[in-house]
Amino acid sequence: MNTTDQERGPKFRRRAEARPDEVLDAALELFIEKGFASTRVEDIAKRAGLSKGTVYLYFPSKEALLEGLVRRAILPIADSALTTLHDYEGDPRVVLSMVLTMLAGRFGDPKVMAMPKLIFREAMGFPGLAEMYRREVLDRVLPAVEGLLRRGIEQGYLRQVDPSLTIRSIIGPLMLHVAMAEIFGITPEGGLHMEKLVENHLTILFDGLSAPPSAKQWSAS
Amino acid sequence: MNTTDQERGPKFRRRAEARPDEVLDAALELFIEKGFASTRVEDIAKRAGLSKGTVYLYFPSKEALLEGLVRRAILPIADSALTTLHDYEGDPRVVLSMVLTMLAGRFGDPKVMAMPKLIFREAMGFPGLAEMYRREVLDRVLPAVEGLLRRGIEQGYLRQVDPSLTIRSIIGPLMLHVAMAEIFGITPEGGLHMEKLVENHLTILFDGLSAPPSAKQWSAS
Amino acid sequence: MNTTDQERGPKFRRRAEARPDEVLDAALELFIEKGFASTRVEDIAKRAGLSKGTVYLYFPSKEALLEGLVRRAILPIADSALTTLHDYEGDPRVVLSMVLTMLAGRFGDPKVMAMPKLIFREAMGFPGLAEMYRREVLDRVLPAVEGLLRRGIEQGYLRQVDPSLTIRSIIGPLMLHVAMAEIFGITPEGGLHMEKLVENHLTILFDGLSAPPSAKQWSAS
Amino acid sequence: MNTTDQERGPKFRRRAEARPDEVLDAALELFIEKGFASTRVEDIAKRAGLSKGTVYLYFPSKEALLEGLVRRAILPIADSALTTLHDYEGDPRVVLSMVLTMLAGRFGDPKVMAMPKLIFREAMGFPGLAEMYRREVLDRVLPAVEGLLRRGIEQGYLRQVDPSLTIRSIIGPLMLHVAMAEIFGITPEGGLHMEKLVENHLTILFDGLSAPPSAKQWSAS
DNA sequence: AATGAATGAGGTTTCATTCAT
DNA sequence: TATGAATGAAACCTCATTCAT
Structure with a gap:
């Protein structure tokens, strides 16, 4: 519909490819700060500038973030x-x-x-x-x-x-x-x-x- | 080996002065195995041969177990x-x-x-x-x-x-x-x-x- | 009578601005009936047609419900x-x-x-x-x-x-x-x-x- | 038997008849202060100068204290x-x-x-x-x-x-x-x-x- | 008669995950 | 693609009640 997201163009996507990496960055920081168990997915999302649901678009579970982190490293x-x-x-x-x-x-x-x-x-x-x-x-x-x-x-x-x-x-x-x-x-x-x-x-x-x-x-x- | 039924009988367990230490032992093992956040108080109790509530008889909170552990060490x-x-x-x-x-x-x-x-x-x-x-x-x-x-x-x-x-x-x-x-x-x-x-x-x-x-x-x- | 399925359909319930008020209504009824201490948050949720967790979306604690009630009144x-x-x-x-x-x-x-x-x-x-x-x-x-x-x-x-x-x-x-x-x-x-x-x-x-x-x-x- | 109520003697019992009344007094005070649900039996016992278990010698349940209170009044x-x-x-x-x-x-x-x-x-x-x-x-x-x-x-x-x-x-x-x-x-x-x-x-x-x-x-x- | 250690059901609260929009 | 309201399982903690001593 009227999804003129920011500048122009229909169905505009902002650096969607970098998203998973940004999520992982945020997750890594928080896992270090507070440990895996004490880090909430919502906090990861917030630090990555996303909403909670969006995290689950890229990673099927919280544990998958950990795996993704190790894999990337x-x-x-x-x-x-x-x-x-x-x-x-x-x-x-x-x-x-x-x-x-x-x-x-x-x-x-x-x-x-x-x-x-x-x-x-x-x-x-x-x-x-x-x-x-x-x-x-x-x-x-x-x-x-x-x-x-x-x-x-x-x-x-x-x-x-x-x-x-x-x-x-x-x-x-x-x-x-x-x-x-x-x-x-x-x-x-x-x-x-x-x-x-x-x-x-x-x-x-x-x-x-x-x-x-x-x-x-x-x-x- | 590990059975501390030392004094009277197998069911005799009242007024054990060693209770807090036994709880700390169990807590230490589990904290090491799974981390503080992922360890449930009930598991600590179970490993110490107690019920959940009894742990709280000796330590006012889960975090107090951590403190007690460090203090004891x-x-x-x-x-x-x-x-x-x-x-x-x-x-x-x-x-x-x-x-x-x-x-x-x-x-x-x-x-x-x-x-x-x-x-x-x-x-x-x-x-x-x-x-x-x-x-x-x-x-x-x-x-x-x-x-x-x-x-x-x-x-x-x-x-x-x-x-x-x-x-x-x-x-x-x-x-x-x-x-x-x-x-x-x-x-x-x-x-x-x-x-x-x-x-x-x-x-x-x-x-x-x-x-x-x-x-x-x-x-x- | 009491069914407030007013606008669209029976299942349509997202983004209700009236949510907090509905929760307070339910809380008030139950606090009167059984007293604050004897009322379970889950009961409040049930009477408001919500799940337990949703109540905590709008009020940070059970006591906050009491405060909200007085404030609203x-x-x-x-x-x-x-x-x-x-x-x-x-x-x-x-x-x-x-x-x-x-x-x-x-x-x-x-x-x-x-x-x-x-x-x-x-x-x-x-x-x-x-x-x-x-x-x-x-x-x-x-x-x-x-x-x-x-x-x-x-x-x-x-x-x-x-x-x-x-x-x-x-x-x-x-x-x-x-x-x-x-x-x-x-x-x-x-x-x-x-x-x-x-x-x-x-x-x-x-x-x-x-x-x-x-x-x-x-x-x- | 050996009911030397006050001073000496083995199996010493202190004004055992007044006990229930003392318990009720303590209960009434606390029920007024904090409400029935928020009052702990242990607190009642403490205020009456007894141990928790002793309260249950005289009253079979916490609710029985309430009934006893009304009956006495x-x-x-x-x-x-x-x-x-x-x-x-x-x-x-x-x-x-x-x-x-x-x-x-x-x-x-x-x-x-x-x-x-x-x-x-x-x-x-x-x-x-x-x-x-x-x-x-x-x-x-x-x-x-x-x-x-x-x-x-x-x-x-x-x-x-x-x-x-x-x-x-x-x-x-x-x-x-x-x-x-x-x-x-x-x-x-x-x-x-x-x-x-x-x-x-x-x-x-x-x-x-x-x-x-x-x-x-x-x-x- | 009296104790208080022990229990475990039940309550509050958190949070990973889902899903309608 | 993105959101965030909604859910409910599970965790911490409390406390009425029991029972061995």
Whole structure:
């Protein structure tokens, strides 16, 4: 009938293709803020600038939003760091430095950490989610890093360590740093300062906490 | 095994002083399994072997269970590792080894990890909880570790690192190891093997990933 | 009779602007019948031809229904009798006769008496209600009647009485008549017969119970 | 047996006979304060200085408390004013003055008004109560007053009025005075002043509101 | 006679989902 | 495509009542 929605033209549709993404954006924010169970569909709709009913045009249920969120997050991740990681030849410490520095930058961005946090929170309640994320992301990234470490060891760059377990020693500190800040507000003065953390961490990671034997005060001898 | 029909008979259950603790136990399990919002009070009651109403005899609301849980968890934690940490004199690497080994043992126990996981999940929705936990636990433990590191640096045992940031490098790997196992089921073959993780991590933590400069082809054979 | 399927069809019920009023009507009936505490929201909904949830679309809580009821009742009352009362000049007994006759007519209507009855019942539990009703209704009506009596006294129409206390003598009998009927089913044969009550009451109110001193057998002639 | 009621002895029982009355006292207070439905049995027990379970030793249900209350209130009322009312010979105005003065005194006592208020509040929800009270109290008191009026008319003391309806004109003002004070806090300055109300009311009741015809400007001087 | 721990039906309120427009 | 009124299942919480001690 007289559906002159905004400007002109009959049956005018405003960026209808972007709708699902906008809904997912809103859902992600709210799921992070209050958890899946405590987020109301109506709030998601409101934040996306839609009405409640419209959400159900794009997603058949609230849980489908969660699935959609994970699915959307999976796509770009695979391609990003994987190739650079895989193809590299030479000292893996250079790659690790680059990767950690890159990760440090991205961890500061709330949007990047949102998905892991969401998965962490809701994994117990919806086991399918975690499984999907693991299959599509972790099962591809972890072997790549492992391979990098293995080659580094083989080529004499790295000490004889367990590549798989060593991944925890590489990434764990970054995770903990962010988690302490997010959950307890425990940060160095003035902010996350991811670059300082990475610098401190790389020192330890590559050369160890122990003071170098040659110099100054290495205890008794 | 788990049947606590200790004293008189199987039906004798009146005036149990342990009631509140039993309720908290049940609540903790379910909050971990399904999250606070998705856990029904009736389920908590059922798991504790009680009826819905009885839970409200001891706790005025569902949220009070959460508070009670945090409160209960706070008491023993402070005293446990703190004294050993504080009083020690000498090579801090010995202490760190001991502490990490101890932590590794306790992290394997689901009951020990339950509270941190719960706090992690629900912190956003109930900021008071996280604040309380931080004030009573972290604000006491972290400075102690920091002091240990600082003394280690002063006495020449440790390299010149940022003590506060270094804590992330010490603990983070353990956290990540447990988290990967819990959430994604990613473990070394056959189980958590915390002792292996700690061994691998301590090697890196103290001496670094880099191969010792002397023997370039240490892994040659 | 009571089926308000007025406009289109029997199933057409969307976007009724009158919804809140219909809910209040149902609530009032039930609050009178069974009291606020013993009335279930579901019953209110059912009587209004709605589902439980729909009631909460219009009123945020059960108590808000009570407030809405009082608020709605307040508006029309003030204006009705006030103007006629205020502007009148001359023998106040004429006005009082008119007002009492009018009141008698309205007291017979259950809808008119519903609010005072409700306030009476629930005032103790919700002091705010009574206060609001008093401020908006009684504090405006009582002074007007008092003024009428005061002028009547000044102009020599009425005996020297306390205007404020006399209001009780004017209205009290009507209230008691209705209350006895409502609560105990005590009525003159065949019904309330408000007009007979008013006639009897006005006789006493104006001329007193005492027989006229002159003629001992007043009804003889 | 060993009924050492007050001081010592094993299986000590304190004034066990007065218990039901104490429970009823507590119940009456609370029913008045908050209504029957909103009063918890536990609160009644607490106010009576007992435990919840003990209340059920004396009354089989909460509703039985209501019945017990009405039953208890009925006994003394019948005998009190009835005889004096019935036997009196002579000017009924003297009796009415006495009765109203007496009533005025008792209406000021909260304990006396408690039962009527309670009946008023809960009558709709428990029709049996009102019926019992009416049968035992009103059906005996009202005819007595009616008889008094009828005799007063026959003997020429009173004007020809409807005795039954006139009862409303006699008692109504007192009821309204108390009700306004209780519910809305509307009292003459400084308190109920029942004696002033009765004085003002009796003037009107016996001689009417109208100024005496002889002296038009009675208040002139 | 007295207690108070325990129960569970029933009430208020929320919110995912549907559907007429 | 979009809306938002309407629904009703399910959750939290209360409290009358029971019963072992």
